[in-house]
Amino acid sequence: MVRLYSRINGWSMPPHPLQIVAWSIVLFLSLAVYLVLIPSFQSAEARLILYVFLSLLILLVVVFKAVVTSIDPSDDLVTNKIKNQPRPQFDRKRFKHVIDEHYFCNVCEMFIHPSSKHCRQCNKCVFNFDHHCKWLNNCIGGKNYRCFLTFVVIAALTSLSIAAVSVVLLAFFSSTSHALEHNVGYFVFCGRPVTDSTWLALTTSTSVVSLVTAFMALHLLIFHIRLVNKGLTTYAYIATQRRAEEAASNSLEERKNRDLCCSLKSQLKFLNKTNCFLQQRQSATKVCPITRNESTNAKTAIEQIAANGAADTKLNGFYTLDLPDAQKAADSTVKEEQK
Incomplete structure (x- = not known):
């Protein structure tokens, strides 16, 4: 040594x-x-x-x-x-x-x-x-x-x-x-x-x-x-100043980390809401294909509604709220089948 x-x-x-x-x-x-x-x-x-x-x-x-x-x-x-x-x-x-x-x-x-x-x-x-x-x-x-x-x-x-x-x-x-x-x-x-x-x-x-x-x-x-x-003493004063600077630096670092965590949480929350909204919208706009038998039943149901004059009737598992729109949908389906 x-x-x-x-x-x-x-x-x-x-x-x-x-x-x-x-x-x-x-x-x-x-x-x-x-x-x-x-x-x-x-x-x-x-x-x-x-x-x-x-x-x-x-x-x-x-x-x-x-x-x-x-x-x-x-x-x-x-x-x-x-x-x-x-x-x-x-x-x-x-x-x-x-x-x-x-x-x-x-x-x-x-x-x-x-x-x-x-x-x-x-x-x-x-x-x-x-x-x-x-x-x-x-x-x-x-x-x-x-x-x-x-x-x-x-x-x-x-x-x-x-x-x-x-x-x-x-x-x-x-x-x-x-x-x-x-x-x-x-x-x-x-x-x-x-x-x-x-x-x-x-x-x-x-x-x-x-x-x-x-x-x-x-x-x-x-x-x-x-x-x-x-x-x-001068030594004690300098040591106190250094501790204060270190504490301020650590506090600033903790504040930055806390703000970063809050920002990430808010972004994740926004992404989750957006994802849920997109899933709900996709499920709401999903259309099931209509078979030939279902189209025939729909047309028969519409003719029955027209004969009875009902505005809202559930027939064969279908809801019909508006007769003209339902009639148009049935006619278009039949035309596509004929083609």
Whole structure:
């Protein structure tokens, strides 16, 4: 059996591509703040306030991001085993679920806390499992959930602040260049003078990146606030949504099957009625052949009716309701026999 080692935290190799993207965004926005945005203000007081405020926010982002990444969220019952022993790959032929009804993990090979779930990416059981964050390359659980929420709040506030500063600078630049520092057109970046178009491109890209980051952070923050109010984890929320979708799908399938059965029953009922109607009509229109003796008896009966003047008389097993019609039928029968 192939056995794999478990990840300790977000620093365990290999890094996730989104983790690299997240740190790249932090680095890009930090450089943009110190090299593009703050130096563009003419007022020394404004620059000092922005240096202090934005530096504090960036520092908090880096610290909490590193803390959440460094925390090991695994279940205490398996923490020591994670560091010393590798994990076997889950065998679906032997076990139906990774964690059975007795809260025994078939991968960690031991009993765990009822709130713990086994993370496939980290290959370990996480206490009060919420979700696996690819941006941090670490699981979010009971041990680091509060730090995670704090990090999201600070990240949203920082990205919004950077976006606000960049938008203000763009507004000033579009209205009048005198609102900015007099040497904006000759701003030095990486030891080289920067033109207005280059400065405008750097500031615009900074505003776009910060606005996108702020939108994602705020969306994530609102989502987790709703989960906290409902007392749910991300894992429980997704599981509930899947069960609801499966129930709706099964209900729709049952409704379709029921409608199909009703349609088939109605069609069969219509076919039965049609068949009965055709049989009745065929039996009603069936004509028995008339022999020569029967035709002679019919003619004699008609002559007797004409002599007696009766309108409805049963003679020799025949009913005669209308004398002219009966006379015509008898005459036609005799003519056919003569032919």
